[in-house]
Amino acid sequence: MRRLFTLAFALVTSITPPAHADGWVDVDASFIDYNNLTHAQNAEDRRPDRALALNLSGGHYIAFSGRDGISLTLDTRAEVYRRYSGLDFLSVGGTATYKRKFGLGANVPWILASVSVAHDEYRANLRDSDRLRIGSEFGRRFSESFDGAIGVALDRRYGKSDIADLPGYSGRVFDLQGQSAHARVGYAPSERLLLTALLAVRRGDVESTAQQNYPILLASDAIADDPAFRDPNLYAYRLPATTYSGTLSASWALSDRSSINFSYVDSRARAGYDLAYNDRALTLSIAHRYP
């Protein structure tokens, strides 16, 4: 993991934008409070924890014309948990985003298409996976202080671990796929403050860690022993669900290059057999962009 982190850091910091390309390196450090890392329905199975996260992303934007261009980024994310160190992970990946504005000016509609790939390596191997996300977003700015967008995405997570614990069930708990749609609005009441609200719905596989119970066995198609929470009674399950999530965030610009950010994410997953879980994550972060 340390070697992977060193490699990722070297890759991001060695990005040299070609001439006439916008180049940047984004760094953000976050403190995150999770109330239900296990994505569990029952109170006795929920495991809250706090984590520190560091995002390092370097990229450049290549303009094809004054109206369209592509941005290529190399993204790394490391997350370290206070109690459940098995969830510590490092993710290394890249994103290509093509964006086109339909006209001239800040307030014209735009569309983007993006492809992201990443490899996640966890301290507990069960969650090691490769991820692919293909998304598209359509939006426009209505004024200097108000903008909105809608989007759709397909996500695929290729789990590496396949150790089956129960006959008839797969062990690929983290082999997940889903489709999602979202709507986002941003409002800047002042030069420095930006408020954002995002609503999303996702249909597809989710993972939930819980003690064995009859409904979750019926709803799941993959089960594995989950060592990340150091509780032998907890198993990870893969089950189809619909997840509704809302995000409220506030970003305060400290300068043109840095900001302090707060976000609240509330997710509610609903699956068959009356299974449901609610998650909440609070994040406080500082972001900085170079140059």
Next chain:
Amino acid sequence: MKIDSMIAVRSTPWRTHPLKATLMVATSVLIMTTRVPAAEITATVTDDHGKPVAHAVVIAMPVDGNVRLPTNPPREIVDQIQQEFTPKVKAIVVGTPVIFPNKDNIRHHVYSFSPAKRFEVPLYSGVPAQPVVFDKAGVVVLGCNIHDWMVGYVYVSESPYFGKTGEDGTVVIGDLPPRAYALRVWHPQSEVAEETTKKTVDLAKVKQAEVAWTLTLKPEIKVRRAPVAGHGGLY
């Protein structure tokens, strides 16, 4: 020094006495070379809290409407440095060519669709080959289609007598022919229309005048440039 005097040239042969003719020529030369006492206006712009307002354009328009615009105004420059227009506000007289050098190592796409001047300098680096000539009075808002936060202003004045306040909120408009002027002030964040700021001074009576405005400024809200922290995958 601008001299608003006309010298009639006779097309008929001289029939006056040579001495009289010599005196007339000498008088004309004297008129042409004598410095007409110029006047100046010191304008100060502050906001509601008494703080000096920089980048305010003060325009002095002769009340009689008699202005002689320069026939070939010099080329002016609005740079793009670190993905911002520099200066943020440029004041020019009608007919001035402006060049937009890109001093960043990335490309910009400068445009405006203000009624006073619609133009586009497509994606470029370095110095554009041709300047943009601003041939109509008014405010021209500049933008870059790549970097939406970039906003600049070109104030195109119909009068050759104007100036822009510095950081101290003051500007001195000098070399004004002695006559009455209608003064206006414009600022990109001003709550009030430029026309409502009109004040009159008569420089035929005084050679120096001080004029002050207090402007209520709207907060400057432009497309945000600062980064926003990314959200981790939470599904």
